[in-house]
Amino acid sequence: xxxxxxxxxxxxxxxxxxxxxxxxxxxxxxxxxxxxxxxxxxxxxxxxxxxxxxxxxxxxxxxxxxxxxxxxxxxxxxxxxxxxxxxxxxxxxxxxxxxxxxxxxxxxxxxxxxxxxxxxxxxxxxxxxxxxxxxxxxxxxxxxxxxxxxxxxxxxxxxxxxxxxxxxxxxxxxxxxxxxxxxxxxxxxxxxxxxxxxxxxxxxxxxxxxxxxxxxxxxxxxxxxxxxxxxxxxxxxxxxxxxxxxxxxxxxxxxxxxxxxxxxxxxxxxxxxxxxxxxxxxxxxxxxxxxxxxxxxxxxxxxxxxxxxxxxxxxxxxxxxxxxxxxxxxxxxxxxxxxxxxxxxxxxxxxxxxxxxxxxxxxxxxxxxxxxxxxxxxxxxxxxxxxxxxxxxxxxxxxxxxxxxxxxxxxxxxxxxxxxxxxxxxxxxxxxxxx
Numbered sequence: 111x112x113x114x115x116x117x118x119x120x121x122x123x124x125x126x127x128x129x130x131x132x133x134x135x136x137x138x139x140x141x142x143x144x145x146x147x148x149x150x151x152x153x154x155x156x157x158x159x160x161x162x163x164x165x166x167x168x169x170x171x172x173x174x175x176x177x178x179x180x181x182x183x184x185x186x187x188x189x190x191x192x193x194x195x196x197x198x199x200x201x202x203x204x205x206x207x208x209x210x211x212x213x214x215x216x217x218x219x220x221x222x223x224x225x226x227x228x229x230x231x232x233x234x235x236x237x238x239x240x241x242x243x244x245x246x247x248x249x250x251x252x253x254x255x256x257x258x259x260x261x262x263x264x265x266x267x268x269x270x271x272x273x274x275x276x277x278x279x280x281x282x283x284x285x286x287x288x289x290x291x292x293x294x295x296x297x298x299x300x301x302x303x304x305x306x307x308x309x310x311x312x313x314x315x316x317x318x319x320x321x322x323x324x325x326x327x328x329x330x331x332x333x334x335x336x337x338x339x340x341x342x343x344x345x346x347x348x349x350x351x352x353x354x355x356x357x358x359x360x361x362x363x364x365x366x367x368x369x370x371x372x373x374x375x376x377x378x379x380x381x382x383x384x385x386x387x388x389x390x391x392x393x394x395x396x397x398x399x400x401x402x403x404x405x406x407x408x409x410x411x412x413x414x415x416x417x418x419x420x421x422x423x424x425x426x427x428x429x430x431x432x433x434x435x436x437x438x439x440x441x442x443x444x445x446x447x448x449x450x451x452x453x454x455x456x457x458x459x460x461x462x463x464x465x466x467x468x469x470x471x472x473x474x475x476x477x478x479x480x481x482x483x484x485x486x487x488x489x490x491x492x493x494x495x496x497x498x499x500x501x502x503x504x505x506x507x508x509x510x511x512x513x514x515x516x517x518x519x520x521x522x523x524x525x526x527x528x529x530x531x532x533x534x535x536x537x538x539x540x541x542x543x544x545x
Contacts, residue, residue: 136261138227144266180479196226205282247467252391326477338529349520379455386459402464410461411520416450
């Protein structure tokens, strides 16, 4: 049987493939980051032990270490299928332990889940780069952001809600079943099994061990102004990363309830991010990577001023207007922080679609696992560091000044765009093997 050719895989089918893959990618991340910390606290686990989840989550940042193996051996599906099976088995095993005392076995299973999830990410990111043409990256990353957020929300907030109704064990099992349904789809559907776009045997510069890593590094170095690209990757979303960890404390300190925060920032904010990602992806595909980066990056930067305005004296609990809703006897008051949250979430989706499309465009399809893992490590590292600095900044300057500084922190990335533009022109001018 002749394998499906990229020439016969339509853009809608590619977007469907991307949606399924990133839905599966978001599920274990949402489960570990959102659900397990809540579950463990309910089990009486001390806060310092719950912090161990962050160490286990380093697998997502350290996947660069085994990315050369994913590029050297086997197809993308050969890495994806075992990773997904391991995720499913880990979830089922954790379901059996749900409600019992937390033992070292529990932590070992979580660690295995994180490792398998990071490996799934490697295969998914690499396969997405393999099948997409450069002109399709913007729209595909809009779909990617939305699908990933849905998966993370389902295994996070959705699972927490379900646990109140059916208990932890059935809720954990339900996530495993959902993951299994996606894995079966990936296993059986031919569009998830396209061959690599370039046969490694036809490239004598590639080989085993360090020669493969050296060839991958040299491929990145061919981009003009590669040092500027690295710095741009580190700081493009600096404003978002600096502010992110302080949003939740700001809501709490302004006197808003957990329900208000969960509804406005969690549920409605996620919808705004998904819509922003879809629009950002469409516009990036239509305008090109460079115009997408600067135009949607500006929206992303200026959205931080919404939180600055909400933090000004006298504005925290100021009612801007009331909103009547059906089936409710009273109108809902709308505060500045509500609008700030929606604006920041929507703009973050815009900027992320353009930014991730740019990073994917820089990846050579021969080394897509290594290249994207490298860029992911860069912006993940900067986000963690800036998140830590955000706490120090908010404590020292106060919320209003800090949020304005987070807006200023977003601006230096734009100064690097003249050095980034030649790399964009280079990748957009190249014939695409997946087209």
